[in-house]
Amino acid sequence: xxxxxxxxxxxxxxxxxxxxxxxxxxxxxxxxxxxxxxxxxxxxxxxxxxxxxxxxxxxxxxxxxxxxxxxxxxxxxxxxxxxxxxxxxxxxxxxxxxxxxxxxxxxxxxxxxxxxxxxxxxxxxxxxxxxxxxxxxxxxxxxxxxxxxxxxxxxxxxxxxxxxxxxxxxxxxxxxxxxxxxxxxxxxxxxxxxxxxxxxxxxxxxxxxxxxxxxxxxxxxxxxxxxxxxxxxxxxxxxxxxxxxxxxxxxxxxxxxxxxxxxxxxxxxxxxxxxxxxxxxxxxxxxxxxxxxxxxxxxxxxxxxxxxxxxxxxxxxxxxxxxxxxxxxxxxxxxxxxxxxxxxxxxxxxxxxxxxxxxxxxxxxxxxxxxxxxxxx
Amino acid sequence: xxxxxxxxxxxxxxxxxxxxxxxxxxxxxxxxxxxxxxxxxxxxxxxxxxxxxxxxxxxxxxxxxxxxxxxxxxxxxxxxxxxxxxxxxxxxxxxxxxxxxxxxxxxxxxxxxxxxxxxxxxxxxxxxxxxxxxxxxxxxxxxxxxxxxxxxxxxxxxxxxxxxxxxxxxxxxxxxxxxxxxxxxxxxxxxxxxxxxxxxxxxxxxxxxxxxxxxxxxxxxxxxxxxxxxxxxxxxxxxxxxxxxxxxxxxxxxxxxxxxxxxxxxxxxxxxxxxxxxxxxxxxxxxxxxxxxxxxxxxxxxxxxxxxx
Numbered sequence: 228x229x230x231x232x233x234x235x236x237x238x239x240x241x242x243x244x245x246x247x248x249x250x251x252x253x254x255x256x257x258x259x260x261x262x263x264x265x266x267x268x269x270x271x272x273x274x275x276x277x278x279x280x281x282x283x284x285x286x287x288x289x290x291x292x293x294x295x296x297x298x299x300x301x302x303x304x305x306x307x308x309x310x311x312x313x314x315x316x317x318x319x320x321x322x323x324x325x326x327x328x329x330x331x332x333x334x335x336x337x338x339x340x341x342x343x344x345x346x347x348x349x350x351x352x353x354x355x356x357x358x359x360x361x362x363x364x365x366x367x368x369x370x371x372x373x374x375x376x377x378x379x380x381x382x383x384x385x386x387x388x389x390x391x392x393x394x395x396x397x398x399x400x401x402x403x404x405x406x407x408x409x410x411x412x413x414x415x416x417x418x419x420x421x422x423x424x425x426x427x428x429x430x431x432x433x434x435x436x437x438x439x440x441x442x443x444x445x446x447x448x449x450x451x452x453x454x455x456x457x458x459x460x461x462x463x464x465x466x467x468x469x470x471x472x473x474x475x476x477x478x479x480x481x482x483x484x485x486x487x488x489x490x491x492x493x494x495x496x497x498x499x500x501x502x503x504x505x506x507x508x509x510x511x512x513x514x515x516x517x518x519x520x521x522x523x524x525x526x527x528x529x530x531x532x533x534x535x536x537x538x539x540x541x542x543x544x545x546x547x548x549x550x551x552x553x554x555x556x557x558x559x560x561x562x563x564x565x566x567x568x569x570x571x572x573x574x575x576x577x578x579x580x581x582x583x584x585x586x587x588x589x590x591x592x593x594x595x596x597x598x599x600x601x602x603x604x
Numbered sequence: 605x606x607x608x609x610x611x612x613x614x615x616x617x618x619x620x621x622x623x624x625x626x627x628x629x630x631x632x633x634x635x636x637x638x639x640x641x642x643x644x645x646x647x648x649x650x651x652x653x654x655x656x657x658x659x660x661x662x663x664x665x666x667x668x669x670x671x672x673x674x675x676x677x678x679x680x681x682x683x684x685x686x687x688x689x690x691x692x693x694x695x696x697x698x699x700x701x702x703x704x705x706x707x708x709x710x711x712x713x714x715x716x717x718x719x720x721x722x723x724x725x726x727x728x729x730x731x732x733x734x735x736x737x738x739x740x741x742x743x744x745x746x747x748x749x750x751x752x753x754x755x756x757x758x759x760x761x762x763x764x765x766x767x768x769x770x771x772x773x774x775x776x777x778x779x780x781x782x783x784x785x786x787x788x789x790x791x792x793x794x795x796x797x798x799x800x801x802x803x804x805x806x807x808x809x810x811x812x813x814x815x816x817x818x819x820x821x822x823x824x825x826x827x828x829x830x831x832x833x834x835x836x837x838x839x840x841x842x843x844x845x846x847x848x849x850x851x852x853x854x855x856x857x858x859x860x861x862x863x864x865x866x867x868x869x870x871x872x873x874x875x876x877x878x879x880x881x882x883x884x885x886x887x888x889x890x891x892x893x894x895x896x897x898x899x900x901x902x903x904x905x906x907x908x909x910x911x912x913x
Contacts, residue, residue, distance in 0.1 A: 320872060321873045322870060322871050322872055322873070322876070322879070323871060346875060346876045347873075347876045349876070351876075413751040413767065417856060419856055420852065420856040420857035420864065420868060421874075422857055422865075422868040422872065422875075423875075424872070424873055424874070425873040425874060428874050465774050466774045466775070466854070466855045466856045466858040467746065467750075467773075467774050467853065467854055467856065472743055472746075473746060476743075476746060476750065476753075477751075477752035478750045478752055590875065593875050594684070597684050597865070597868075598683070598684045601688060601857060601858065601861075601865075602687070603858040
């Protein structure tokens with residue numbers, strides 16, 4: 228190659244430049260960091276080539292046991308073995324993700340892509356931290372689940388389910404109101420502090436919905452807190468944070484949590500027989516959001532990661548982890564959904580509407596919680 | 605001639621000046637080498653204490669678009685978060701007082717036992733216990749005396765149910781109990797030297813002068829130990845006041861505490877735009893801890909006066 232190039236350096240140089248410009252001319256974007264869709268790369272192959280040039284992708288806050296992210300990451304690495312995927316700070320919170328984007332700006336260690344809670348997606352977009360990009364399967368994402376310019380869009384989510392260890396809990400709870408029954412003394416816990424943990428806030432919305440009814444739960448957090456107070460009086464509620472350790476130890480045999488985060492409890496100990504049910508009196512859902520950092524050091528790989536996450540392959544991997552991918556409905560219609568994984572999802576009651584709390588509702592509810600949660604004892 | 609002479613004088617002065625300069629330089633160099641071992645410490649302190657403290661103080665007065673404001677402090681002291689300040693002070697005070705009294709008793713008992721081996725074992729164990737905290741400590745207690753803990757179940761087998769009454773590991777009393785795990789040993793470490801410093805000769809002298817046991821304690825023992833006790837109490841208070849992870853795991857914020865509220869504002873998954881209110885509460889903590897530690901340092905100086913002799 229090199230010898231041939233030397234012999235006719237000028238000619239071949241001009242020729243290859245010509246060929247390149249002819250191939251790329253109609254679609255050539257200035258650079259990857261301003262590309263807003265696959266068209267700017269001339270298709271997936273063009274994007275893959277650009278990413279291979281970069282050879283690096285920095286992700287942040289992706290725990291391996293969260294919605295099957297371990298397999299999602301491993302599959303990407305198998306697909307693009309020359310790209311070095313650096314999964315930074317897997318246990319980071321959404322707040323830390325945004326902080327990393329701000330503080331590492333300009334560094335090649337800065338995160339390229341983010342997976343954040345809805346409130347942080349909205350705040351990050353308003354702050355101008357994200358780059359707009361529409362994945363090839365953009366049309367499959369429901370309108371309510373994406374920012375219209377592509378600054379952020381929902382990726383996977385679930386509904387609040389009651390999880391219980393069938394070995395310890397002899398009478399299966401069916402509704403959230405059941406959890407106040409004295410037979411569950413010292414057994415009911417949330418996954419953390421609802422003023423800071425998304426799952427616990429979701430659980431509190433479900434409790435409020437059970438207390439208020441008729442879809443009014445999202446605006447009546449006080450009623451939810453009052454219901455928890457009655458549980459405290461009855462002795463069923465424990466303020467301890469549920470985790471694999473407390474489940475294995477038997478301390479928290481019943482938890483209210485996102486359905487897809489409960490699979491790890493099943494694996495926490497051989498003695499645990501974990502089951503989950505969708506409560507009959509509240510159907511609260513929540514999705515996480517994907518976004519590309521505007522200052523991503525590897526802008527092409529960031530976009531390739533998005534294309535990968537919204538492909539049938541990765542969406543089915545999230546489904547394998549018990550999470551509901553945002554393209555689930557579209558994939559069902561196309562018949563590309565993995566039927567086995569889909570069948571394993573807890574069934575939602577027929578015709579029931581899942582309620583997704585909006586950002587203003589979350590902010591308001593958190594304010595009530597910040598004030599009242601500390602007075603629970 | 606005079607010119608040359610004066611030139612020589614000037615030259616000599618210059619040389620002298622140079623010499624003085626040189627010796628200064630040597631002294632500086634000596635100073636540098638003497639203290640160079642401390643450079644990593646100062647660097648460490650600047651990066652991990654100085655910078656963050658400065659940034660907390662500045663950001664406490666900044667709004668979301670970087671303007672100067674008192675709004676964060678207003679919210680931090682407002683009715684939503686004020687209970688967490690009082691909650692933290694209550695927890696710090698209760699666990700410090702219980703820990704200080706118990707720890708002092710242990711120190712005293714070990715000191716007067718005169719058994720060197722026992723003293724060494726207690727000192728080493730205290731060092732280990734006093735440095736245990738965080739999430740692991742919470743799990744120690746859940747595994748031992750949680751609802752399904754080993755000790756709980758063992759006690760149930762012999763007919764004792766620790767959960768039959770009002771006790772819960774996951775409330776205020778539980779937190780105090782868990783904190784004692786590191787508070788008591790810390791008290792032992794801090795007060796042991798002061799108690800050891802009480803000379804037998806003082807007691808003998810007092811008795812020879814006709815003092816009874818209670819008079820000895822009233823006029824000599826307690827006055828000598830008071831600054832040590834109060835100083836150690838303040839240290840314990842600051843220790844519990846700032847503890848975070850253990851309380852967070854055990855109570856999920858159902859006990860209002862400053863560190864937990866700060867954690868949920870600056871490092872949460874729920875609220876995105878109130879980081880600086882968290883910083884304002886951080887400023888509250890800095891002030892409380894600074895006042896407490898100022899008191900500790902003052903009292904520690906008083907105590908060490910007795911130790912030197």
